Amino acid sequence: MSQDLVRLSISGTVGVITVDNPPVNALSPGVPEGLLNGVQTFNAMDDIKAIVVIGAGGKFIAGADIRFFGKERAKLPMKPQDALEQSKKPVVAAIAGFALGGGYEMALGCHYRIALANARVGLPEVTLGLLPGGGGTQRLPRLVGPALALDLIVSGRHVPAPEALSLGMVHKVFPVGSNLLAEAVHFANSIADVRPIPRIRDMKDKIKAGTPDLFDAKRKEIARRARNQESPYACIEAVEVACKTQIDEGLKWEGDKLRYLENTDESRALRYAFFAEREAQKLPDVPKGTPVKEIANAAVIGCGTMGGGIAMCFADAGIPVRVLESSQEALDRGMAKVRNNYEVSVKRGSLAADEMERRFARIEPVLDYAQIGDRDVVIEAVFENMDVKKEVFKKLDEVMKPGALILSNTSALDIDEIAGVTKRPQDVAGAHFFSPANVMKLLEVVKGKDSSGETVASTMALGKTIGKAPAATGNCDGFLANRSRAPFNSEMVILLEEGATPAQVDKVMVDFGYPMGPFAVGDLAGLDIGYAGRARRAAADPNYRKLPIADKLYEMGHYGQKTGAGWFKYEPGDRTPHRHDVVDQLIKEHMEANNIAPREISDDEILKRLLFSSVNEACKILEEGIAYRASDVDIMWLYGFGFPRYRGGLMFWADLIGGPQEVYNQISNWHQRYGERWAPSQYLRKLAESGTPFKEANGVVS
Ligand code: 3H9
Numbered sequence: 001m002s003q004d005l006v007r008l009s010i011s012g013t014v015g016v017i018t019v020d021n022p023p024v025n026a027l028s029p030g031v032p033e034g035l036l037n038g039v040q041t042f043n044a045m046d047d048i049k050a051i052v053v054i055g056a057g058g059k060f061i062a063g064a065d066i067r068f069f070g071k072e073r074a075k076l077p078m079k080p081q082d083a084l085e086q087s088k089k090p091v092v093a094a095i096a097g098f099a100l101g102g103g104y105e106m107a108l109g110c111h112y113r114i115a116l117a118n119a120r121v122g123l124p125e126v127t128l129g130l131l132p133g134g135g136g137t138q139r140l141p142r143l144v145g146p147a148l149a150l151d152l153i154v155s156g157r158h159v160p161a162p163e164a165l166s167l168g169m170v171h172k173v174f175p176v177g178s179n180l181l182a183e184a185v186h187f188a189n190s191i192a193d194v195r196p197i198p199r200i201r202d203m204k205d206k207i208k209a210g211t212p213d214l215f216d217a218k219r220k221e222i223a224r225r226a227r228n229q230e231s232p233y234a235c236i237e238a239v240e241v242a243c244k245t246q247i248d249e250g251l252k253w254e255g256d257k258l259r260y261l262e263n264t265d266e267s268r269a270l271r272y273a274f275f276a277e278r279e280a281q282k283l284p285d286v287p288k289g290t291p292v293k294e295i296a297n298a299a300v301i302g303c304g305t306m307g308g309g310i311a312m313c314f315a316d317a318g319i320p321v322r323v324l325e326s327s328q329e330a331l332d333r334g335m336a337k338v339r340n341n342y343e344v345s346v347k348r349g350s351l352a353a354d355e356m357e358r359r360f361a362r363i364e365p366v367l368d369y370a371q372i373g374d375r376d377v378v379i380e381a382v383f384e385n386m387d388v389k390k391e392v393f394k395k396l397d398e399v400m401k402p403g404a405l406i407l408s409n410t411s412a413l414d415i416d417e418i419a420g421v422t423k424r425p426q427d428v429a430g431a432h433f434f435s436p437a438n439v440m441k442l443l444e445v446v447k448g449k450d451s452s453g454e455t456v457a458s459t460m461a462l463g464k465t466i467g468k469a470p471a472a473t474g475n476c477d478g479f480l481a482n483r484s485r486a487p488f489n490s491e492m493v494i495l496l497e498e499g500a501t502p503a504q505v506d507k508v509m510v511d512f513g514y515p516m517g518p519f520a521v522g523d524l525a526g527l528d529i530g531y532a533g534r535a536r537r538a539a540a541d542p543n544y545r546k547l548p549i550a551d552k553l554y555e556m557g558h559y560g561q562k563t564g565a566g567w568f569k570y571e572p573g574d575r576t577p578h579r580h581d582v583v584d585q586l587i588k589e590h591m592e593a594n595n596i597a598p599r600e601i602s603d604d605e606i607l608k609r610l611l612f613s614s615v616n617e618a619c620k621i622l623e624e625g626i627a628y629r630a631s632d633v634d635i636m637w638l639y640g641f642g643f644p645r646y647r648g649g650l651m652f653w654a655d656l657i658g659g660p661q662e663v664y665n666q667i668s669n670w671h672q673r674y675g676e677r678w679a680p681s682q683y684l685r686k687l688a689e690s691g692t693p694f695k696e697a698n699g700v701v702s
Contacts, residue, residue, distance in 0.1 A: 006034020007056075008041060013049040014188045015042030015089075016181070024062035025055040027102045029073075035080035035106065039087050050188035051087065053110060054094040054181055055103075060119070063101025066128065066271055069262040081109030081135050082251075090197050094184035095119045095170065100158065105134035108143065111198050113170040114187055115161040116180055121169055124156035128274060129231045129267030129646060133258025137238035138250040144168050145206040146239050150218055153235045207243045215240045228513050229646050231261055265656055269648030272695065273638060276631035276649065280471040281460060284628060286453035293405060293458040295465065299324060299372035300379050301392055303334025303365070306409055307381035309437025312338060315362040316438065317466040322364045322372050331365045338363060341438065373399040377462060379431055381409040384532075389413065390421045397422035405458055407431035408446075412478045412533065415448040425450035429459050432479060433468075434640045435525065442639035443468035444481050469639040474626035477537075481636040484621060484650070487613035487677070489530065492518050493547045495606060496587050499598040502567040503579055508606045513644025518610075520577050521642075523566035528559050545677050549586050556582070608666060615654045615663050615694070616681050622699045623683035630697040651694035660687035660694060 005028070007018045017038035019025045035053070042048045055061055084091050084106065093099065093107035095115035104121045107113045115121065123132040123140065131137055132153060141149035144167055152159065164170045174183050196202075218236050226232040234257050241250050261267050298321040300311045307323060314321035325331040342360055345351035351359075372378060378400060380392050389408060396406050406428045408418050419428035430446025443463035447456050456472060463470030473480035492505050506517020522530065531554040538544040553567070560566035561575060568577030591598065618633045627633060634649020647653040654663050664684050671678040687697055 005030045006038060008038050010048070011052075011181075011185045012189070013047060013192070014185045015045065015048040015051045016185070017042075017051065017053045018056050019053070019061055020056035022057060024098075025057070025059050025103070026062050026065040027106075028065040028068070031061075032076060032080045033074070036076055036078060036083050039080065039083045039091070043087055043089060048089060049192040050089055051091040052094055052181070052184040052188050053084070053091060053106065054184060055096065057097075059097030060093070060095040060099040061103030061106055062098060063103045063124075064134070066274060069128075069130070069267065069271060079134070081106050084109035085111075085199050085201060087111075087197075090188070090191055090194065092184050092188045092191070094180050095121060095161070096180050098158070101125050101132065101136075102134040105132055105136040105139070107170075108135060108139040108200055112172075112187065112191060114172045114174065114180075114184060115164065115170045116176055116178060117161050117173050118176045119161045120158040121161065121164050122156065122158040123153050124158065126154060126156040126231050126235050127270065129229070129264060129270040130261050131231060131234045131238050131254065131257055133254055135251055135254070137235065137254050138242045138247050139200040140169075141207050141239050141242040142200050142203040142247070143206070146211065146243050147214055149242075150214065150236065150239045153239060154218060154222065154232055201247045228644070229266055230264060231266060234261060266646045269646050269652055269656070272631075272648045272652050273634065273645050276634050276652075277469060279629065280469070280632050280635045281464075283453070283456060283460065283472060286457050290453045290457045292461045293376065293403070293454065295319065295376045295405070295458075295462050297321070297375050298377045298379070299375040300381055301372075301396075302380065302382040303331055303338070304381065304383075305337070306433060306435060306437055308334045308338045308341070309435070309439075310379055310381055310409065310433055311363050312341065312359070312438035313433070313466045313468070315359040318362070319466070320362045320364070322366045322375065324366050324369065324372055326367075328367065331367065335363070335365050341436075369395050369399045374401055375404060377405040377407065379407045379409055381433075384410060384413065386413055386417065389418050393418055393421045393428070397424065403427065405429075405455060405462070407459060409433055410446075411482055414477075415446050415475045416450070419448045419450060426452040427455055429455050430475075430479065431459055431463075432481070434481075440640065441467070441469045442481065442636055443470040444479055444636060444640065445470050445472045446475055446479050447472060448475055469635060471632045471635040471639075472628065473621075473632070473636075474624075476621070476624070476626050480618075480621055480627050480633060481640045484614050484618040484633055484636070485641060487617045488518070488610045490545060490547060490677075491609050491613045493550045494545075495601060495609060496549055497590055497594070498596060498601060499587070499591060500601045500606060501579075501587070502583060503577075504601075505606055505610075506577075508603045509610070511603070512607060513647060515642050519567040523560035523568055523570075523577065524575075526560045526562060527554050527566050530554075543676070549590055552586055553583065558582070609670070611650060611653070612663055612667055612670075613678070614650060616667055616678070616684060618651060619681035619684040619687070619697075622697055623681060625699050627699045629699060630694045651697070655693045655695055660684055660692065664688035 005021045007020055009016045019031055021028055021031055042051050091110040092112045093110040096119055099107045099121045101124055104123055123136045125132045161173045165173045215236055222232050238254055241253050298314045298319055300307045300323045303323045303325045311321045311323045342356045346353050346356050378396055382388055382392055400406055408430050411432055415430045419425035428448055429451040432444035434440035434442050445459045460470045478486055502519035506519050509517045557563060558565045561570055564570050567583055569580040621627045630651040633651050637643040637650045638645050643649060664680055667678055667680045
């Protein structure tokens with residue numbers, strides 16, 4: 001097995017070890033063995049003077065095989081990275097594509113690292129709830145110093161090769177298109193006789209200058225975003241250990257910590273999220289190899305908050321985009337908002353001023369539909385009203401070139417009805433962005449009944465191109481994301497009717513891991529949005545559970561931050577939410593009018609009522625065959641609603657706290673207590689009965 005995954009060859013006096021484990025050359029069983037065998041074999045050959053380690057297929061090594069964490073690993077007589085480091089013949093790591101995690105750790109075991117200019121290196125283990133466990137936490141600080149190592153290991157970011165060169169992470173960078181193997185052999189020949197061989201374990205200068213404040217400062221810096229998590233703190237401690245102990249002791253500490261972390265729920269959840277994200281790209285009802293449309297330019301209809309944000313997504317990805325409005329005034333207003341958004345980024349230091357100008361120049365404001373007809377894709381982002389959307393789609397049908405992707409950013413409306421006004425419903429799909437569109441990563445791709453496989457696959461691919469996390473859903477009111485979220489939105493207000501306060505609910509959800517509480521988010525987004533949606537649903541469904549407190553608040557002019565008051569009160573120019581006595585009064589009046597006795601509502605009840613109501617709805621969506629799989633629900637919650645990634649997503653979290661059986665039992669209780677809105681989904685009952693965890697639940701294809 002190891003011979004297939006790791007090949008040995010010879011070029012003059014250089015031994016070449018090639019890792020060949022598609023798709024990403026992960027360190028699956030057999031690869032570490034093959035690497036170890038390679039070093040030992042070439043060390044035993046007198047005529048070999050130096051060694052090159054390279055990956056096949058234009059990639060170095062993507063790290064440990066993530067599927068194998070939490071499982072028993074084969075014990076090797078020696079770790080390959082240690083064997084590489086101790087090799088008596090100098091070893092050169094030749095990095096194309098990427099050297100990540102255990103891959104970069106393998107390169108750190110080597111004595112020299114060279115890379116192609118478009119390669120990326122880094123230690124992203126923290127994003128999987130782990131720490132670098134192949135020597136990275138001990139070798140990187142010795143190579144680049146503890147401060148930089150700490151930043152790289154705690155952020156887990158992928159470092160582009162030119163930057164890696166300037167940081168000392170690699171020795172030499174070759175232009176894209178170079179023959180890396182030839183360059184590596186040439187380089188290996190040039191250093192073959194250099195002695196002493198530069199081994200990172202012998203580098204002590206940089207870690208000697210201990211900086212005790214560094215570690216506490218880092219802990220403080222990450223305290224808010226890393227709350228409830230262990231791995232970022234383990235990463236900090238590991239670099240601290242590197243500065244305080246001998247390397248062998250540090251390596252042992254690191255190995256023990258990795259074994260502990262890989263069995264935490266945090267790491268299980270993050271590993272699950274990694275694969276769920278990739279799974280979401282797979283469309284079971286679209287044949288493999290379905291062609292994907294090339295998108296060289298785009299158009300957006302509407303330059304309001306959503307339209308402007310969507311145009312920015314294209315501009316940020318280097319795609320020229322025309323944005324159309326019905327009047328010059330609306331266009332000027334929208335473009336000014338876009339410019340302002342960019343300027344805020346420049347002020348914050350996250351965007352260079354010249355790059356802002358380049359991006360802004362890619363957005364061309366236009367007033368006439370004739371100016372967008374030649375675009376490869378158009379995204380409609382006008383007011384959320386069926387008649388308005390239909391008018392737009394009729395015009396698009398007239399002007400767009402044959403084969404153009406015609407997408408709607410509707411967040412809930414019937415995509416089939418919209419597509420129905422065109423003569424080409426096969427080219428129409430939903431492309432639901434989340435607000436603010438230029439920031440939020442989720443792209444919910446909605447398949448209409450007539451959307452072609454090519455249209456859906458192309459919209460998914462487009463999402464990737466513009467840096468989004470796309471996930472697909474079928475057509476229903478609210479689609480997958482907003483429909484599964486709707487019960488949560490109702491339940492949080494219903495809890496107020498029973499005596500909870502917005503501040504209490506928000507605190508529970510922030511403690512759980514959300515960046516903001518749901519009431520504060522409502523105030524930020526604007527309470528008029530929810531009101532309009534409720535009115536529409538109440539008109540369509542006589543059994544719709546009304547939310548009188550929320551409705552009254554809106555009717556009193558509390559639209560959220562924009563009016564200085566919503567669920568909370570805001571001082572001018574300050575976004576800090578303050579308790580509002582008007583809201584307290586509304587709650588009190590509602591309870592008195594309905595004879596509801598105040599009671600202590602526990603944090604656990606708040607959390608579960610919000611989230612279980614949505615799990616139940618997600619099960620209904622799966623049962624209707626509208627979602628492909630439960631893990632797509634999780635992707636939507638992670639990227640659309642700020643659900644903490646280290647809890648995996650709504651459904652995975654529910655698995656962690658007891659799975660379908662626990663959820664079903666609790667929901668059945670609430671069904672008896674509160675009535676029909678808690679009726680358990682039949683699909684949930686089936687999952688509970690069969691003992692199938694949510695993470696294995698697929699949509700029922702009718
Ligand atoms: C580690 O190294 C711990 C060590 O410190 C300790 C050692 C003891 N394992 O993303 P893509 C699959 S922790 C297994 O679509 P791209 C992926 O699921 C690891 N599978 O490609 C997908 O499969 P499928 C630290 C993996 O070109 C296919 O490969 N390393 C792994 O857009 C293609 O993936 C990382 O965290 C893996 N390590 O991006 C790096 N990686 O086709 C994780 C990928 O069946 N990987 N797959 O859906 C990545 O960030 C990206 O995959 C990469 C390529 C940038 C490499």
